[in-house]
Amino acid sequence: MLTFEQKLEVIEAFPELTRKEVSMKRVNFQFEESLYDKKNVVYHLHPNGNGFVFVGDLPQYEADSRGLVNIRDFSASQLRSIIADSIDYLGREPEPPYDKRWTNREGEKLDLVYEEPFWNIYTGKNLEESFGTFDDAEDYLLDQGFKERN
Template sequence: MLTFEQKLAVIESFPELTRKDVSMKRVNFHYEESLYDKKIVVYHLHPNGNGFVYVGNLPQYQADDKGFVNIRDFSETELRSIVADAVDYLSLEPEPPYDKTWTNRDNIKLDLVYEEPFWNIYTGKNLEESFGTFSDAEDYLIDQGFKEPK
């Protein structure tokens, strides 16, 4: 486990983050250029080593209901990676809306809809399948004989 000072050194190596000292010797780091209302990347980093990083709904992390991951036992590599992912998450434009009807040769129609964070396939109003990526949903539809609309 990294010490408080080691965690600070890793986090402070991200020049895009702004340090904000808060109560009880805890420290927050904000990403002021965030494209969203959310600006806190590191939340309540405490001298005892506890702290949280905001990852929203990134699928590679087990975040709490508010989108935070506890970094108490993170290595330097893990900490550097999660902070970089958090900054990327807050700096990327959201996926554009996707809602297209795919059709097979029998003229059966399925709707592929992006509903963050999932790609859902509907038969009418009924959910048929759900995927984590567009590629997986597309592969499924093609395997089932459907073609993407032009």
């Protein structure tokens, strides 16, 4: 496990982050150029080595309900990687809304709608299914005999 000082050294190598002192000797690092209200990349880094990095809903990380990953046991390369991913995530334009109609041979219609963070399938105004990824929702629709229509 990296020490607090070693983690600071890795984090401070990112010039786009601004250090903010918080209570109980903890430190946050913010990405001021974030395209979202969320600016904290590193959250509550503590002298005991505990802390978190915001990754939102990036699929390669197991984040808590707030989009945070605990970095207590991260190596320097893991820490650099997750911070770079967080900065990229916060600096990336959001994908345009996805709302497409899918139909089957019988003429039945379902709507696939992205409502962050879920891919929801509606029959009219009724929610039919909900998925964590587009691929899972698409697989379900294709298995049920539906095709995307423009």
